[in-house]
Amino acid sequence: MKDRKSLPPRFPLRFFRWYCHPEYREDIEGDLMERFECRLEEKGIRSARWEFFMDVMLLFRPGIVKSLFGNQKLNSYVMYRYHIKFAWRSLIRNRQFSIINILGLTLGLSCCILIYSFVKYHSSFDDFHADTDRIYRFVTEEHLQNISYTPAVHNPFGKVFREEFTYAEKVARVCTEGRGLITVGEQDKYREAIAFAETEYFGIMNFPLVRGTAEKALSQPNSVVLTESLAQKYFGAHDPVSRTLELDNKIPLTVTGVLKDIPKNSDFRTQLYISYSTLSQYNPWYTDDNSWGGISSNMKCFVRLKAGVNAAMVEASLSGLHERFRPDRQGMYVYKLQPLKDVHFSSLYGGVVSKRNLVVLVIIGLFLLVAACFNFINLATALVLRRSREIGISKVIGGTRSSLFLRFMVETSLITFLSISLALLVSRISIPRINRWLGDTLRFDDPLPTDLLFFLPILFFLVVFVSGSYPGVVLARLSPITTLKGKLAQHNFGGFNIRRTLIVGQFVISQLLIVGLIVIVHQMKFTQSDLGFAKDAIVIVPTGSEDEKMKTLKNELLRLSGVDNVSTCLAPPAAGDNSWSLTFYYDNRNEPEGYDIQFKSADEDYLATFDIDLVAGRNLLPCDTVREFLVNETFVKKLNLASPGEVIGKKLAVNGRRWKGTVVGVIKDFYDQSFHAEKNPVCITTHLKYYRRYAIRLNGSDYGQTLTSIGSYWSERYPDQLFSYEFLDDRVAKLYETEHVILNLVQAFTALAILIGCIGLFGLVSFMVSRKKKEVAIRKILGAAVSSILAIFSMEFLKLILVSTAIAAPLGWWVMSGWLENFTYKINLGLWIFALSFGICAIISMLTIGFQSAKAAWANPVDFLQDE
Amino acid sequence: MSKHHLGEFEEIVLLTVAILHDEAYGIAIIDEMENRLERKVSIGALQTVLRRLEKKGYLTSKFGEATQVRGGKRKRYFFITAFGKKVLAEVKEQRLALWNAIPRIVFNN
DSSP: OOOGGGSOOHHHHHHHHHHBOHHHHHHHHHHHHHHHHHHHHHHOHHHHHHHHHHHHHHHOSTTTBOOTTOSSOOOOHHHHHHHHHHHHHHHHHTHHHHHHHHHHHHHHHHHHHHHHHHHHHHTTTTOOSTTGGGEEEEEEEEESSSEEEESOOOTTHHHHHHHHOOOEEEEEEEEEEEEEEEEETTTEEEEEEEEEEOTTHHHHSOOOEEESOHHHHTTSTTEEEEEHHHHHHHHTTSOOTTOEEEETTTEEEEEEEEEOOOOTTOSOOOOEEEEGGGHHHHOHHHHOTTOOSOOOTTEEEEEEEOTTOOHHHHHHHHTTHHHHHOTTSTTOEEEEEEEGGGTTTOTTTTOSSOHHHHHHHHHHHHHHHHHHHHHHHHHHHHHHHHTHHHHHHHHHTTOOHHHHHHHHHHHHHHHHHHHHHHHHHHHHHHHHHHHHHHOSSSOOOOOOHHHHHHHHHHHHHHHHHHHHHHHHHHHHHOOHHHHHHTOOOGGGGTHHHHHHHHHHHHHHHHHHHHHHHHHHHHHHHHHHHOOSSOOTTEEEEEOSOSSHHHHHHHHHHHHSTTEEEEEEESSOSSOGGGOOEEOEEETTOSSOOSSOEEEEEBOTTHHHHHTOOEEEEOOOOOOSSSOEEEEEHHHHHHTTOSSGGGGTTOEEEETTTTEEEEEEEEEOOOOOSOTTSOOOOEEEEOOGGGOOEEEEEEOSSOHHHHHHHHHHHHHHHOTTSOOOOEEHHHHHHHHTHHHHHHHHHHHHHHHHHHHHHHHHHHHHHHHHHHHTHHHHHHHHHTTOOHHHHHHHHHHHHHHHHHHHHHHHHHHHHHHHHHHHTTOSSOOOOOHHHHHHHHHHHHHHHHHHHHHHHHHHHHSOHHHHHTTO | OOSSOOOHHHHHHHHHHHHHTTOOOHHHHHHHHHHHHOOOOOHHHHHHHHHHHHHHTSEEEEEOOOOSSGGGOOOEEEEEOHHHHHHHHHHHHHHHHHHHHSOGGGGOO
């Protein structure tokens, strides 16, 4: 006996014996052994074993492998063909039901594909950086009376973190600026989002350069890198490297590198990066090592931690950092690390779409799929009745339960397959349209075929299993005798209760979506009906300078016939990210109040331009420096004063007491931020130096003409700058963009859910009507009115709708109050909402039912009775 | 074009089986091919082709006697059938016809 060492490896041999066709097994194994023995002598055990393994692997191919279905081939192929043929015939025979089924499933499946691609796209954001799970953004919690969250840090923070802590592999500060004025050559001016970035930024983020390296390109002051498409826009086909740009007409920049275009699934969309050492020329405050006072939301700081460093550990060691530089601000600023993967989803820190919204969409998608499957089950079970004779005969001539079940599953697969193909087509066609409809922030991505390769088969089997198995079992279980005698009735297969349950389930889904829709629409209306200021026909134009020229231009604009009113101000009421909060001293108190006040500088025309009402006192008097203040009602409330009149005449000092004045009036509250946030105390004062915008109220209808003349006046005054404008209502709409998109989606999906429900209902009713034709005819002969026949059909469904309302109302109430929690100012969930959803559901289903049942009710009874 | 299409590898295998006459079993065929053609052949590649040729009727096979080597497994010897011979001859005819059709000048410069 040879020792084990000289035998071929055991596992490959067993594998070979397992897969090899038994007829070939002996001689090929012999060949293998012979080769092995030969090699053992020539090359030694190691390589002989290895080559044996390779031979076995190479033998694993179709000609050699045994058949999957055993060697004794029963010819079941014909059987499958028979199944498919029969499935096809029954699809054709029951044409109406097939179309209804395919239509419903196609709708549901299209939505699933769309939602899948939406969710997939949004969860792919910024996943292409190296070691994404170790990249974090520093964020700050500001603990005042309430906590506010800023996705930014104090200016010197990044430097201190890099120098004093050892957690980081790389730390990078990036200072973004939303609107930089870029001059290319002599004339071409562009408004561009710009950023001042430390070179490490490109070591953390995977934004590769196609020309140059980040370390070199951004090491010197006044150097800039830009993306390929931006370079194309600025310089056309010319080589961009070592060309010059100018920022804000004062800082010269030289292009030292070209970035590859930013991938579309990134939230960091800046296309133009200037070296960080240039920042002091732009605004020295940003680079001041002692600027620990306030936080600018522009100053971002990113870090890639060393492997194995825990974020919580870093956060813990950061506590007390701010107090070292500002001992008087105990516990006011808390630094946190936000994982890069959260940036896209975090609603606290300005993420694009919250995970909650994605989950809602996924749930809606499942709902739609379930509704479509319910339709299928309902119709198929009802159809069993019609096919009972066919089933009976199959059974008599030897069809087993399993073969009948299999046949039904093949039928279901056929329908599902057709529906999925159609759904794929529908989604491909509709995605570009949907993107156009939704706008840019929340878009759908074209799904890659590779993605769907996994998703579609799963969807397919899910649908086939969910919708096919119950009717399949019902059908296979039928007793041949009853079916052949034609005595089969509804109650024989107990399916009616199941069907009722399914219908109730569908109505619950529809009603949940309707309730959701009503609440969202109502809330949006509520929040936007009264902002507290006018937003229509107001154009915001930036100021070119903050001096006498600005006043001259204002007067010129006022003379235009299309202009009603002009105000120069820091920001319009809905400031968004242009807010400026300051600590303040009220009256003669020596301590600042424990919360900030929103500071807005504006001239005396502000109230008139934005239609803001005065509650007490008077308007500001024209002035160029701080002398008088207007405050809002929230200010009065926060100070716990009894009436607005009490603040009139009191002193107010802000910005470290540098600006002092008398309160002369109280204005009505307006929504300063989005509705998610609370209203803030606001003060308005005249301060020429801090006017940044013209708010121009237009009249008439020809805005285009007026805007052109505004533009020409503006450019005449500031020839070296770029005229731009923005309508206030667009700006306000941006604050609520996510809600709008979600609203649009929910609207669309609700409509689809109702449609799917209706399709199913329609099919079911037409089936019922065809079964009850004789009953209707006899009732009519005995004197029943059309209305009473309609009632027979409707009452059943009305009852079901009532039951579903009883389930959907509390569920909807619970879900929607959770959603409303996000808003500070919200509507109450009244009973009428649920009544309305019941009403909508009832009316739509009655219309669906009515069409079919009316046909039966109006028909001449003779037609139905005479065929016997 | 003949209706019996023969691939290049199939043709070589058929020829080798013919060369080995009565001694053609898996490893012998591989060795012969490796010697004559200096070409690496895996058992897998060869066996699939052998079975295919057998199925097409160009080859027949039968088991030999069991021996001490080869783990006691019998060899399967392959023989070329009359049909196989005919197809091989046909292929050769075609090749020759093609060679003859080449103008002399092509190889004479």
